[in-house]
Amino acid sequence: MKEESCILCKGEQVYKTPKVAHCFQHWALLSGLLVKVVIPSLNKDSLTSQTCLPGENEAIYCQENNACSAGRIGHASQLWLIGENVVTILTRSPRNPDQKMIKRVIALEGDIVRTMGYKKQYVKVPSGHCWIEGDHRGHSMDSNAFGPVSLGLMHARASHIVWPPSRWQRLQSSLPSDRRPLHDMEHMDPKYSLSL
Amino acid sequence: MEPTLYTNDMVFAETISRRLFRINRGDVVVVCNPMDPHTQICKRVIGMEGDIVCTNNKSYWIKKYEHIARGEKITSVQLFWQRFPIGHVWLEGDNMEHSSDSRLYGPVPYALIRSRVVWKIWPLSNFGSIDKCPTGRSHEN
Numbered sequence: 001m002k003e004e005s006c007i008l009c010k011g012e013q014v015y016k017t018p019k020v021a022h023c024f025q026h027w028a029l030l031s032g033l034l035v036k037v038v039i040p041s042l043n044k045d046s047l048t049s050q051t052c053l054p055g056e057n058e059a060i061y062c063q064e065n066n067a068c069s070a071g072r073i074g075h076a077s078q079l080w081l082i083g084e085n086v087v088t089i090l091t092r093s094p095r096n097p098d099q100k101m102i103k104r105v106i107a108l109e110g111d112i113v114r115t116m117g118y119k120k121q122y123v124k125v126p127s128g129h130c131w132i133e134g135d136h137r138g139h140s141m142d143s144n145a146f147g148p149v150s151l152g153l154m155h156a157r158a159s160h161i162v163w164p165p166s167r168w169q170r171l172q173s174s175l176p177s178d179r180r181p182l183h184d185m186e187h188m189d190p191k192y193s194l195s196l
Numbered sequence: 197m198e199p200t201l202y203t204n205d206m207v208f209a210e211t212i213s214r215r216l217f218r219i220n221r222g223d224v225v226v227v228c229n230p231m232d233p234h235t236q237i238c239k240r241v242i243g244m245e246g247d248i249v250c251t252n253n254k255s256y257w258i259k260k261y262e263h264i265a266r267g268e269k270i271t272s273v274q275l276f277w278q279r280f281p282i283g284h285v286w287l288e289g290d291n292m293e294h295s296s297d298s299r300l301y302g303p304v305p306y307a308l309i310r311s312r313v314v315w316k317i318w319p320l321s322n323f324g325s326i327d328k329c330p331t332g333r334s335h336e337n
Binding site for chain 1: 217228229230231232233282283284305306307308
């Protein structure tokens with residue numbers, strides 16, 4: 001395994017954009033598109049082929065999304081259906097404002113989430129926030145590490161992988177069945193419901 | 197943000213400082229509202245990551261993270277580094293009595309800052325640069 005992927009497997013999210021892609025990015029912004037070259041590693045190499053999330057050195061096509069109007073664009077184009085379909089989004093890390101990460105939206109405001117490794121077992125997502133998780137559970141720097149993420153940090157929605165050509169595909173919006181938010185408080189352990 | 201800024205004031209804000217990470221304590225910034233991503237709020241940066249913030253009322257957020265309490269009226273909250281999240285700032289409005297700011301919803305991620313207010317344009321009677329914090333809050337540490 002390369003050293004770079006070793007570092008990334010520890011949960012660090014790295015975002016680098018070569019200068020060439022920067023120029024193309026600014027041009028693409030004028031036409032309403034946004035292409036970024038991403039080097040995150042949400043999954044180990046063995047899992048990348050199983051999930052469709054981008055791995056190392058892969059370019060993705062994102063639909064440009066003004067961070068402040070993330071919700072508005074989502075509702076207008078029906079990209080986000082609350083509680084059902086989720087999308088992979090490009091977001092700024094709340095811990096490091098210089099860093100971007102790609103995660104999957106698990107829950108939106110008002111949903112109750114059963115967390116994995118967070119300080120509280122059940123979390124009700126506050127207004128204006130969402131719960132994001134990486135597909136590689138346990139090795140992902142996501143909401144299970146730093147809690148709900150404000151929707152203002154959302155940068156773009158990742159829709160396609162464009163590089164390398166062997167990985168051309170459309171990123172599916174799919175919610176893992178075991179990560180569905182809880183809509184019914186009765187399914188929860190009663191002792192946790194008081195702490196919400 | 198009274199008396200520094202009033203409703204319907206027009207100001208000039210620049211977005212370069214936040215990209216170069218030159219936002220300092222005492223700057224008035226325009227921030228994407230963490231509670232409602234469609235709106236923006238204008239507050240003053242009181243603390244950056246690593247600072248100890250002293251506040252005058254026990255807000256809901258502080259009650260959850262209070263470790264040290266001294267005195268009756270002034271509650272000094274020491275935010276240890278593992279609790280006060282890195283990459284966040286503490287915002288407060290100049291109108292302390294009627295301001296919903298970080299005392300309500302806690303520290304705000306730095307990436308939510310949209311721009312820094314530099315100059316007041318309208319009304320013309322108030323034309324000029326942004327005053328320093330009237331309550332002297334930005335100098336406390």
